[in-house]
Amino acid sequence: MSTSTVSMASIAPKKGGGRRKLSLPVIMLISAAGLALFSLVRLISGANDLTSVGQVSGALQLAVPIGLAGLGGLWAERAGVVNIGLEGMMILGTWFGAWAGYQWGPWTGVLLGIVGGALGGLLHAIITVTFNVNHIVSGVAINILAVGVTRYLSNFTFAEAEGGSSKQSPRIEQITDITIPGLSKWLAELQAEHWFFVSxxxxxxxxxxxNLSLLTVVALLLVPGTWWVLWRTSFGLRLRSCGENPVAAESLGVNVYKYKYIAVVVSGGLAGLGGAFLAIVSTGIYQEGQTGGRGYIGLAAMIFGNWMPGGLALGAGLFGFTDSLKLRGGAENVHAMLLLLAILLVLVMVWQLYKKKYLQAVIAAAMSALLFTWYSMTDALPSQFVDAAPYVTTLLVLALSAQRLRPPKADGLPYRKGEGK
Structure with missing residues (x-):
């Protein structure tokens, strides 16, 4: 390892932000406890679809685009660039992915979707890194620009294609799905027994x-891949140093502009991949407005995950699961979640009492009692509440996780080349 790399270790933050890392057995124990809690709620509420094969499969498919957008935000912000333009880059990914996909096949569509998002990332890098424009202003402008550009392009591409229109593309060939025949059938039968925990x-x-798409497998592998690149390579160390202290990084010989450009272009490419996933895997067709704010939710998942790939994946899974509850079970499944939240608040109350934080414990107890009462006195929830559930979850998660967040120190701050010399 070179002297500059060793020196840069002092720039980058310590792994885990100074907190003790969870071991694999502890993570597995926490996961088992969480699943047992879900199983208990399922038995009490009778919402047997809560952890069904279809529910989990649907949640995974809904979580992947959010997770890819979040990974894109992670790459950019670890290099010190705030990427509010993820939504626009996803929109470009959906359009370019569908345009290439219906003509030359789904995998060509995936590649062009990545290129489309990367072009949006390149534009964001030029505006923010080279011209030092405010990152939020640039991101919002890209979101608006992407809507206008795709609408304009659709008028003389999809509108003239057979089976297309100015607002949607022709049908796109699906990417191969993976199903393990014997194992899948056996697990479905076991789940249908509705036993505690086992089912x-x-x-x-x-x-x-x-029914696991090959592109889903690729997307899942990108999570540990991102962790390895950013936290286990000298390239990743240099990139993260640009987001922590770019002046010090430049003084050690790091080309800060280059790493910021790479990070933001990769960020756009990942968001574009998420958009291509929506058009090719989730729906098999491009439709205007189909991203539905997933770029913003991906940004929220990244913040919930404390700018770490593992936490980001957990946040994306949470949002995907909530959205899947709405689509599959509607009011019944979301109603069961009231009971889950009430039990979780009881656990929060016990934890706060253990830490001798009595005010927080009283608040948790009061909220838990309110939710228990709401659950016991109703059989279903209004459709408006069910539709808003994913977005309410987003707000609650961000509010509850705000106190433990630790963004990169130079995230969003202006930087000019030569400051470190």
Whole structure:
């Protein structure tokens, strides 16, 4: 390892932000406890679809575009560039992915979707890195520009194609799905027994091995891949140093502009991949407005995950699961979540009492009692509340996680070349 790399270790933050890292057995124990809690709620509420194979499979498909957008935000912000333009880059990914996909096949569409998003990232890098424009202003402008550009392009591409229109593309050929025949059927039968914990575990595993698109596998592999590149390579160390202290990084010989450009272009490419996933895998067609704010939710998942790939994946899974509850079970499943939240607040109350934070414990107890009452006195929830559930979840998660957040120190701050010399 070179002297400059060793020196830069002092620039980058310590792993885990100074907190003790969770071991694999502890993570597995926490996951098992969480699944047991879901199983208990399922038995009490009778919402048997809560952890079914279809529910988990649907949640995974809904979580992937959010997770890819979040990964894009992670790359950019770790290099010190705030990327509010993720939504626009996803829109470009959906359009370019569908345009190439219906003509030359789905995998060509995936590649062009990545290129489309990367072009949006390149534009954002030029505006923010080279010309030092405010990152938020640039991102909002890209979001607006992407809507206008795709609408304009659709008028003389999709509108003239057979089966297309000015607001949607022709049907795109699907990417191959993976299903393990014997195992998938056995797990589905086991889940249908509705046993405590065992059926829920079968539903979760079954959802991961049933109708799994190859592109989903690629997307899942990008999470540990991002962690390895950014936290286990000298390239990643240099990139993260640009987001922590670019002046010090430049003084050690790092080309800060180059790493910021790379990070933001990769960020756009990942968001574009998320958009291509929506058009090719989720729906098989491009439709105007189909991103539905997933770029912003991906940004929220990244913040919830504290700018770390693992936490980001957890946040994306949470938002995807909530959205899947709305689409599959509607009021019944979302109603069951009231009971889950009430039990979780009881656990929060106990934890706060253990830490001798009595005011927080009283607040948690009061909220838990309110939710228990709401659950016991109703059989279903209004449709408006069900539709708003994913967005309410986003707000609650951000509010509850705000106190432990630690963004890169130079995230969003202006930087000019030569400051470190």
């Amino acid at each position: 829920d575990l079968a539903g979760v595993i079954g959802g991961l091995v049933t």
